[in-house]
Amino acid sequence: xxxxxxxxxxxxxxxxxxxxxxxxxxxxxxxxxxxxxxxxxxxxxxxxxxxxxxxxxxxxxxxxxxxxxxxxxxxxxxxxxxxxxxxxxxxxxxxxxxxxxxxxxxxxxxxxxxxxxxxxxxxxxxxxxxxxxxxxxxxxxxxxxxxxxxxxxxxxxxxxxxxxxxxxxxxxxxxxxxxxxxxxxxxxxxxxxxxxxxxxxxxxxxxxxxxxxxxxxxxxxxxxxxxxxxxxxxxxxxxxxxxxxxxxxxxxxxxxxxxxxxxxxxxxxxxxxxxxxxx
Numbered sequence: 001x002x003x004x005x006x007x008x009x010x011x012x013x014x015x016x017x018x019x020x021x022x023x024x025x026x027x028x029x030x031x032x033x034x035x036x037x038x039x040x041x042x043x044x045x046x047x048x049x050x051x052x053x054x055x056x057x058x059x060x061x062x063x064x065x066x067x068x069x070x071x072x073x074x075x076x077x078x079x080x081x082x083x084x085x086x087x088x089x090x091x092x093x094x095x096x097x098x099x100x101x102x103x104x105x106x107x108x109x110x111x112x113x114x115x116x117x118x119x120x121x122x123x124x125x126x127x128x129x130x131x132x133x134x135x136x137x138x139x140x141x142x143x144x145x146x147x148x149x150x151x152x153x154x155x156x157x158x159x160x161x162x163x164x165x166x167x168x169x170x171x172x173x174x175x176x177x178x179x180x181x182x183x184x185x186x187x188x189x190x191x192x193x194x195x196x197x198x199x200x201x202x203x204x205x206x207x208x209x210x211x212x213x214x215x216x217x218x219x220x221x222x223x224x225x226x227x228x229x230x231x232x233x234x235x236x237x238x239x240x241x242x243x244x245x246x247x248x249x250x251x252x253x254x255x256x257x258x259x260x261x262x263x264x265x266x267x268x269x270x271x272x273x274x275x276x277x278x279x
Contacts, residue, residue, distance in 0.1 A: 039076030045108035141189030148231030235263035
């Protein structure tokens with residue numbers, strides 16, 4: 001095995017890990033008391049090496065897989081996925097002898113619907129909490145919609161608005177490369193984003209055919225609506241903007257659930273961190 005390259009993470013990424021950790025603990029505490037639930041899963045689709053390096057301190061920071069493994073009472077099953085073989089091997093070492101841990105060195109876009117989500121069917125009285133934390137705009141809408149329609153899965157999901165802005169939402173959308181358009185179509189689920197995320201300015205004089213990209217907040221709102229209306233999640237709290245060291249929004253952290261209680265808990269957690277300044 002070659003040397004593992006640990007991801008360096010900033011202040012807001014550490015906040016994201018803390019948010020997911022807090023909710024995973026609450027989720028397990030609630031579901032462990034429900035006698036009707038046979039098992040509940042923790043799923044991490046871009047699990048990484050299990051640990052990161054803090055840009056602030058240079059110290060190692062536990063990643064979401066380690067946080068999940070430390071939750072008490074424990075989840076019934078853990079499913080960790082990463083395309084990087086070295087990171088997947090590192091996860092295996094960290095998991096050690098912990099029972100009911102599955103580690104996949106595969107593409108989450110195929111392994112989630114085919115192998116993992118099927119273990120969390122509503123009719124089997126199984127449930128799942130799934131973290132979708134892509135490194136870029138490389139998560140297919142099919143994964144999101146499959147989870148939403150199952151009514152048994154709650155998700156945290158990062159909407160990579162910086163990647164979208166840099167590669168797709170240009171001032172002149174006709175200049176965007178076809179490969180980037182295909183990425184956006186797969187991420188959004190269809191080509192409807194083109195008419196949703198570009199709007200004609202108000203008060204435009206007749207004869208002028210000008211479109212402008214909507215604001216980041218409007219992009220996030222459109223995706224929030226899509227999670228409800230198309231994917232079928234009943235509860236989608238307002239997402240939390242996650243920023244870089246200059247205060248610019250890099251991505252939005254979404255939570256989507258069929259469960260009102262879960263949405264209320266996450267809203268409270270979001271509100272303890274929302275709109276903090278850059279560090």
